[in-house]
Amino acid sequence: MAKGVKPRVKVPKSASAGETITIKTLISHKMESGQRKDGDGNVIPRSIINRFTAEFNGEMVIDVALEPAISTNPYFQFDAVVPASGDFTFTWYDDDGSVYTETKSVSVS
């Protein structure tokens, strides 16, 4: 498991039914590309987050496949429709098999 991985997500706390909201996510991860070499000329093995998904009450919002060309601390901004109150689940899949999740609730007034 990569060290110091911390997801951060910005979601509005409340929304009106059917509203489109903007979500910003960031996860601290070094995203080692597998292209770099260390001081001895050995290639540093690839270690990235290869997939990111956002779901709302189990329904898919966005599913992103990441390649090594994504920057350190992968950041994503996207829009989601909120039909009713519920929870957003954000999931990041690491190359080493770790899975990081974050949940945010939105209440519809």
Add this chain to the structure above:
Amino acid sequence: MSLTRRDVLVWGAGSAAALSLSGLPAFATATDDAVMAFTGGADTMDGGITLTAPEIAENGNTVPIEVDAPGAVSIAVYATGNPLPGVATFNFGALAGSRSGSTRIRLAKTQEVVAVAKMEDGTFRKASATVKVTIGGCGG
């Protein structure tokens, strides 16, 4: 004929441009292959997709880009001048509020960034933007 400073500069710029052009096709094929794999060999059309990228990126390690293609099922982004052309593929689900997404990418050098969108009707749209990179982002 005297060699002026201006002449030297013009020749220098010209040969630099020629060099960068001659270097392109080798990388274009890798990107073309990746695009072909995504489209399944279908033709891509212009329009209907917007790729927003800075004209000049000082730091190739984090270049903000945005893709927007109303009616798209998925959007794939490629960097033609990177060691590996693939950047990211956005797949939109039922609750996606818009068919757009922003992220930050690495660019090894000045190059063209290409976005290909697969639309709901099965067609493919393509957009590209050239980004000048001052400091490369692949830690060579």
